[in-house]
Amino acid sequence: MTATSLPYVKMNGAGNDFIILRVDAPGFDLSPDTVRRLCGRDTGPGCDQLIVIEPPTNPGETAFMRVWNADGGKVETCGNALRCVGWLLLEASGQESAVIGTLGGPTVARRAEGTRIEVDMGTPRLAWHQIPLAEEMDTRGIELQVGPVEAPVIHTPGAVSMGNPHVVFFTDRLDDDFVRGAGSLIEHHPLFPEGVNVGFAHVLSPDHIRLRVWERGAGLTLACGTGACAALVAAHRRGLTGRSATLTLEGGALTIRWDEASDHVFMTGPVAFDGTGTVTI
Structure with a gap:
């Protein structure tokens, strides 16, 4: 397989830190070994979660956010990452809100005071x-x-x-x-x-x-x-x-x-x- 170089942004939300990549096509995937290497503090830039911003997959979405934990496992969503991705999307568009798709469902991010971001996390599931x-x-x-x-x-x-x-x-x-x-x-x-x-x-x-x-x-x-x-x-x-x-x-x-x-x-x-x-x- 041919190696590919991708630029990343390193961000954190209240200390929870991320490597954020952006790709041009939906359905991006990484092997668990690659994720562990990139997230490792000794083997890569190091982070708690690896985030990939993809083009939207559903009408009304601004972008889709894919999340891997440091152990290589793919997970549904991440609240602090949603704020960071929301900030990037809002800075790029100049808009006041963005709809971010995730495996856990869509989320709306909005500007708050200063550099703070408000995220509508949806309805809690209690059953x-x-x-x-x-x-x-x-x-x-x-x-x-x-x-x-x-x-x-x-x-x-x-x-x-x-x-x-x-x-x-x-x-x-x-x-x-x-x-x-x-x-x-x-x-x-x-x-x-x-x-x-x-x-x-x-x-x-x-x-x-x-x-x-x-x-x-x-x-x-x-x-x-x-x-x-x-x-x-x-x-x-x-x-x-x-x-x-x-x-x-x-x-x-x-x-x-x-x-x-x-x-x-x-x-x-x-x-x-x-x-x-x-x-x-």
Whole structure:
């Protein structure tokens, strides 16, 4: 196979960093080995996720965004990447909004104050088969725990799909070792046939949550946009917060709002430009 060089843009959203490529035809694909090489901090430019912007595949879309995690696996969507891709599309077009297609469904990105971007993440999917779970459960608090049966360390997380599967534990244990250990244990639990992103949320007040996320296929990252959306939805369903809150993550703060009228979740947060380069495919 002939090697191809492609220019990339390196960006981050609240510390969650991406290599972003742009191609001229839909259906672009990469081998898991290539993705791991490019995402590796020692073997490529290094990133949490690799993003490819393709031409739109459906009427009304501005572009299509394809996402791979650092382990080489293709995933449905990524909230922080949607903000970065949205910013690129809006800067290129001069428009105030863009419709971005993803494997998890279309998303609308809009300009907010400064360099912040608001993304309409759509309606949260709350039925057990939409997460998906391997068996029927009440997704406000599913039957899952870590630790001894009689004294679990964490238990009964909420389950939400924001186009990708999440569980959210409510705990004040947010240290690296705990999040890494519990997250890696739960990510491939048999209850989740497609794997799962694992959130650890400490509710500080009805409008403020401290959050850490173990991302499926990426591990411990500085921020997770869909994870922040899932945490707010799960917290509100438990009566722990209102319908909007500031989510403080390691890489920065995101504002999440679950609109009652539309049932859509809106995420607003920063984007940052880290540089450019060329990769060989």
